[in-house]
Amino acid sequence: MTTPIATSQTILVVGGGISGMTAALEAAECGKQVILLEKSPTLGGRTALLYRYFPKLCHPVCGLEINLRRLKGNRNVRVLTLSEVSRITGERGNYTVEVTVSPRYVNENCTACGECAKAVAAEVPNPYNYGLDKMKVAYLPHDMAYPLRYVLDPSAVGTEDAGKAKAACKYDAINPDMKHEEMELTVGAIIWATGWQPYDAAKIQPYGYGRYPNVITSLEFERMSDPHGPTGGKILRPSDGKEAKNIAFIQCAGSRDENHLRHCSRICCMASLKQTQYVREACGEEGKSTVYYIDIRAIDRFEDFYQKVRKDPSVRFVKSKVARIAQESRSGDLILHGVDTEGYHRYANNHDLVVLAVGMAPPVKGVDIPAEILADSSGFLEPGSSIFGAGCASGPLDVNRSVQHATAAALRAIQVINKAAGEEASV
Amino acid sequence: MNELNIKYHNNFLMEVEENVEEGKWVKMCMQCGVCSGSCPFGPHWAHPPQELFMMVRAGKRADVLNSDSMWMCTSCYNCVVRCPRKLPITQIMHGLAAYANHLGMAPKTQPTRDFSLLFWKNCTRTGRVNELRLTLGLYFNDGFMAGIRKGWAMRGIGLGLMKAGRLNAFELFKGHVCKDRKGVHAMLKKAAEIEQRRKHPAS
Numbered sequence A: 001m002t003t004p005i006a007t008s009q010t011i012l013v014v015g016g017g018i019s020g021m022t023a024a025l026e027a028a029e030c031g032k033q034v035i036l037l038e039k040s041p042t043l044g045g046r047t048a049l050l051y052r053y054f055p056k057l058c059h060p061v062c063g064l065e066i067n068l069r070r071l072k073g074n075r076n077v078r079v080l081t082l083s084e085v086s087r088i089t090g091e092r093g094n095y096t097v098e099v100t101v102s103p104r105y106v107n108e109n110c111t112a113c114g115e116c117a118k119a120v121a122a123e124v125p126n127p128y129n130y131g132l133d134k135m136k137v138a139y140l141p142h143d144m145a146y147p148l149r150y151v152l153d154p155s156a157v158g159t160e161d162a163g164k165a166k167a168a169c170k171y172d173a174i175n176p177d178m179k180h181e182e183m184e185l186t187v188g189a190i191i192w193a194t195g196w197q198p199y200d201a202a203k204i205q206p207y208g209y210g211r212y213p214n215v216i217t218s219l220e221f222e223r224m225s226d227p228h229g230p231t232g233g234k235i236l237r238p239s240d241g242k243e244a245k246n247i248a249f250i251q252c253a254g255s256r257d258e259n260h261l262r263h264c265s266r267i268c269c270m271a272s273l274k275q276t277q278y279v280r281e282a283c284g285e286e287g288k289s290t291v292y293y294i295d296i297r298a299i300d301r302f303e304d305f306y307q308k309v310r311k312d313p314s315v316r317f318v319k320s321k322v323a324r325i326a327q328e329s330r331s332g333d334l335i336l337h338g339v340d341t342e343g344y345h346r347y348a349n350n351h352d353l354v355v356l357a358v359g360m361a362p363p364v365k366g367v368d369i370p371a372e373i374l375a376d377s378s379g380f381l382e383p384g385s386s387i388f389g390a391g392c393a394s395g396p397l398d399v400n401r402s403v404q405h406a407t408a409a410a411l412r413a414i415q416v417i418n419k420a421a422g423e424e425a426s427v
Numbered sequence B: 001m002n003e004l005n006i007k008y009h010n011n012f013l014m015e016v017e018e019n020v021e022e023g024k025w026v027k028m029c030m031q032c033g034v035c036s037g038s039c040p041f042g043p044h045w046a047h048p049p050q051e052l053f054m055m056v057r058a059g060k061r062a063d064v065l066n067s068d069s070m071w072m073c074t075s076c077y078n079c080v081v082r083c084p085r086k087l088p089i090t091q092i093m094h095g096l097a098a099y100a101n102h103l104g105m106a107p108k109t110q111p112t113r114d115f116s117l118l119f120w121k122n123c124t125r126t127g128r129v130n131e132l133r134l135t136l137g138l139y140f141n142d143g144f145m146a147g148i149r150k151g152w153a154m155r156g157i158g159l160g161l162m163k164a165g166r167l168n169a170f171e172l173f174k175g176h177v178c179k180d181r182k183g184v185h186a187m188l189k190k191a192a193e194i195e196q197r198r199k200h201p202a203s
Ligand SMILES: Cc1cc2nc3c(=O)[nH]c(=O)nc-3n(C[C@H](O)[C@H](O)[C@H](O)COP(=O)(O)OP(=O)(O)OC[C@H]3O[C@@H](n4cnc5c(N)ncnc54)[C@H](O)[C@@H]3O)c2cc1C
Pocket: A014, A015, A016, A017, A018, A019, A020, A037, A038, A039, A040, A042, A043, A044, A045, A046, A047, A050, A052, A053, A054, A055, A083, A084, A085, A193, A194, A195, A196, A197, A218, A219, A222, A267, A271, A274, A358, A363, A368, A390, A391, A392, A393, A397, A398, A399, A400, A402
């Protein structure tokens, strides 16, 4: 791999989700040189793993496609995948960034024909479906992957499968001898768009995630609802593969909780409201959704969406934070215990599937961000850091707000670059 | 005070903050319901913690202080470990009970309260708990005949304990006293003074 030419006139964007892509494109379309650095083998981030977007319930594919087209048509952005920042030195206007690039074991010749995937035998849990199914060790992350190039999983290297994949490839694209590479970039401004991570649901002990198979996260539910997902769009119970018809959504699972995440994750109320409509789509009138909530936070223009769901007879709302979940061992059904705070009624409600609306945690709390930065009490980037946060790296945001936020970050980075250029010119 | 003010005594939250142990936390409750849903007493008491906290904030002074709900708390701490706002719920429950007792507003025939008073008297008198007297005191709490009946019913256990050397009948008459009984009393007196001073710094 050749190290891209970078100068103090270059903007580095770390994280290739919707926020990073937006920041990179906005700056590039203003004529700036941009390097977009992504840790995983593909751009797109978590939005590529959603079935539909609220509030209009459109498919994320179209938003991503527009951005990918912009990217392909722009010569100012260089994309580095499988890359991570290991160290940043210097200051605003002149940074030196050390980057580690992991091997993909597949080179530019790849046409994404898929023959290598057919040839290999071993499988690994599929992270793009949150481990709900498995994928071959030679794989394409998902249909929207960019670059559209296969990956050979490191676990296959040195095994028979690597040889099989190589033999199956007609384009000489597979190279199991690729090594890790280190490179050093000089850049003038840095935008940090590393997004978010789902809060580890297993830590919410009374809800039994990880112990009860039919307690899943909202992210797993997104994949399940997607016709291209692991269940072909059917809402199936992990315990017995039966179709779930009586589904509970538990809000604030890990958010607004001093024992877990202190902040409100802001999007999970809307995400659950949206997901009740997936239930309706998958099961029709037979599907029943029950939303257990402290209060519904459908911010500003989303109120209309909330009111619409309120009127849906298939959706029931219970104002209560569920105290604990028990499992009926024979049926695998779940019994939710708590108190309905509208009237202080105790309940013990049966459901066949429970979806935890998990909170948004910062990507990797504090540690992974090498240079000196400011983080708030939850670990999100604060404004005023020398590195500009964009999108969910700075706090829980939906896609629309992430994009706005990323555009603002691009503007700030451009100002730094222009200032540096001005200073150079005046010397 | 107008009628509404009398009905919803809105200074009650402040009163609780000043006088009840950990009372300053009551305003932090976000009424999520987890404590009520977690309490093993479930439906068996009038007001679960979350409801009590709402009543405090709504100024329902008499309803709260006359209630026997906070006397029911067994200190299992289920609610405390789950409360998303980390309220020291158990302490507040006991704090409310103690405050109601202090004001003479606690329910008169509440078994937990009866036992607490008996226990306190028993252990502060000599500086140590006299188990035999405490047990018998409890038996006779409901009247003389009830006490005899209870004692008769439990005689097997009593005899067993005696044989095992776990119970000494003479404790009923003389009983052990702690070495420095005066010291214990002085300490309790001092503690009461400090408590008084903390509550009314001016006096
Ligand atoms: C259940 C659920 C449903 C949702 N539904 C909707 C919806 O319907 N509509 C809506 O508007 N929003 C929705 N959201 C919110 C949406 O997912 C986010 O707004 C969006 O993902 C934010 O994009 P991002 O680019 O900031 O972060 P991400 O999507 O997390 O992207 C971050 C990228 O950075 C990369 N990265 C991370 N760390 C590093 C590193 N150290 N170095 C390099 N790269 C790194 C990651 O691999 C990733 O590609 C939903 C969220 C949840 C939880």
